[in-house]
Amino acid sequence: MERQQLIKFGTEPTSPATAETAPVELVHLFDKFNAVRAFVLDVDGVLTDNFVHLTESGEQLRRMNIRDGLGIRIAMQNGFPFCVITGGRSQGVIKRLSWLGIEHIYSGISEKWPVLLQFLEAVQLRPTDVCYIGDDLPDLEVLRKVGLAACPSDAVAEVRAVADYISPLPGGAGCVRDLIEKVLKTQDKWRY
DSSP: OOOOOOSSTTOOOOSHHHHTTHHHHHHHHHHHHHHOOEEEEOSTTTTBOSOOEEOTTOOEEOOBOHHHHHHHHHHHHTTOOEEEEOSOOOHHHHHHHHHHTOOEEEOSOSOHHHHHHHHHHHHTOOGGGEEEEOOSGGGHHHHHHSSEEEEOTTSOHHHHHHOSEEOSSOTTTTHHHHHHHHHHHHTTOOOO
């Protein structure tokens, strides 16, 4: 029987020695997908493409992927609570996320872990129940403490190094939808 050589989705094995651990790593990842009960997201670089468009009046505009939004709504219809914790302060982002039905939106946050604990208390879950998707240095502490640490393909190297799952898609290009689909399909909750 040919041995699986997938360590993390979106990455290639580095040597034959790492291929030896692949089946164990893959099972471990599926266990993590099965354990997810809530999603917590960063915004810039995860829901957006990490660029800010500036208008002449100084307004900062961000772009989000519609498929990510649909994935969020499908997951919420399946009982998954969502939380967004961002360092940004965009009213447009808050309006978009509220329109999607996300109730727990925290903006202007530099220390994300205490806010995550607040969310977990509100929804009566544990850190091991959470899938957190982040892309940059302010996300590292949370990524190291949750059940499933995930990131887009264009996350910084430090984040990719601690991620359990690296989406093959970059931020703002469907990486959130990709992860939601994987979790829901693993849990047999994807009905499409």
